[in-house]
Amino acid sequence: MSRDARIRLPQPAPVTVRVPAKVNLHLGVGPRRLDGYHDLATVFQAVSLYDEVTASPADELSVEVAGADGVPADENNLAVRAARALAHTAGVEPAVHLRLSKGIPVAGGMAGGSADAAAALVACDALWGTGLERSNLSALAAALGSDVPFALHGGTALGSGRGELLSPVLGQGQYHWVFALARVGLSTTLVYEELDRQRHQGEAVAPAGPPDPVLGALRAGDPVALGRVLANDLQPAAVRLRPQLRHVLAAGQELGALGAVVSGSGPTVAFLVRSAAVSISFASALAGLGVCRTIRRASGPVAGARILPPDSR
Numbered sequence: 407m408s409r410d411a412r413i414r415l416p417q418p419a420p421v422t423v424r425v426p427a428k429v430n431l432h433l434g435v436g437p438r439r440l441d442g443y444h445d446l447a448t449v450f451q452a453v454s455l456y457d458e459v460t461a462s463p464a465d466e467l468s469v470e471v472a473g474a475d476g477v478p479a480d481e482n483n484l485a486v487r488a489a490r491a492l493a494h495t496a497g498v499e500p501a502v503h504l505r506l507s508k509g510i511p512v513a514g515g516m517a518g519g520s521a522d523a524a525a526a527l528v529a530c531d532a533l534w535g536t537g538l539e540r541s542n543l544s545a546l547a548a549a550l551g552s553d554v555p556f557a558l559h560g561g562t563a564l565g566s567g568r569g570e571l572l573s574p575v576l577g578q579g580q581y582h583w584v585f586a587l588a589r590v591g592l593s594t595t596l597v598y599e600e601l602d603r604q605r606h607q608g609e610a611v612a613p614a615g616p617p618d619p620v621l622g623a624l625r626a627g628d629p630v631a632l633g634r635v636l637a638n639d640l641q642p643a644a645v646r647l648r649p650q651l652r653h654v655l656a657a658g659q660e661l662g663a664l665g666a667v668v669s670g671s672g673p674t675v676a677f678l679v680r681s682a683a684v685s686i687s688f689a690s691a692l693a694g695l696g697v698c699r700t701i702r703r704a705s706g707p708v709a710g711a712r713i714l715p716p717d718s719r
């Protein structure tokens with residue numbers, strides 16, 4: 407058969423997955439474990455700041471990143487690692503081009519890299535037709551990083567272990583957030599090291615307890631009660647490394663936020679406000695104070711990594 411006479415199989419269509427950022431409504435950090443991780447008791451909420459990951463057919467694995475600086479476009483990219491891990495598990499070639507469109511702040515404590523890993527798992531699974539069970543995808547996700555399972559899951563969830571063991575939270579209501587983004591990111595590793603340093607000077611660290619007040623406020627669907635009990639054990643360490651955060655937190659409180667907390671390891675600061683309308687006026691007042699680089703509004707909970715219908719792009 408001549409080359410031209412060979413039948414060409416149709417290429418699968420590209421798959422785009424949209425994946426949300428997270429904020430921790432409660433982040434309790436227990437003592438450092440022997441494996442270097444810390445046991446956490448956390449409540450995640452997925453919020454409407456999104457990355458999109460498009461997986462297209464290709465002869466080999468490649469990646470491009472749009473919309474952000476400081477994201478590696480090589481084997482260090484978490485989406486690339488996720489695609490390789492899925493290909494290995496499913497026994498297929500990791501043949502894909504990944505395009506990451508970043509809307510989640512980089513190194514901002516909102517799990518943008520983890521989100522991309524979750525999105526790449528879902529997108530490559532669909533592109534390659536590997537058809538892995540959700541439980542297999544969750545196990546792969548947990549091996550890739552502590553926050554990756556939650557990016558798959560979305561909604562509001564209780565996280566234990568190093569954050570990878572999830573159980574859904576019974577809650578009601580939609581919550582409105584304003585996020586203050588910093589000019590320069592913070593390394594999660596350095597923030598945990600700073601926390602350990604601060605703790606070494608004090609008493610023995612208690613295990614991270616269950617976040618009952620946050621769970622109660624979510625059950626009641628009460629944003630005022632939730633605002634009062636937002637808590638993050640990493641906040642003092644993040645503030646120590648980035649003293650400017652003190653001004654950002656104070657500015658939000660002055661402007662009447664229901665609650666203000668550093669998101670994850672920071673430096674993004676999350677402000678809970680009463681409504682979508684309030685979030686608009688709050689964001690513009692905060693911008694006027696000039697204490698941060700950029701401001702974003704979002705709401706939660708939203709769904710985890712989901713394939714976008716082809717006509718919605």
Ligand code: ATP
Nearest residue numbers: 483484512513514515516517518519520522594670
């Ligand atoms: P977390 O909240 O999970 O601790 P983060 O939101 O603070 O993480 P990320 O945006 O996930 O931080 O990025 C942390 C670092 O990971 C970046 O500085 C970058 O070098 C690296 N990285 C690898 N892959 C990605 C990716 N797909 N998107 C963003 N950063 C990535």
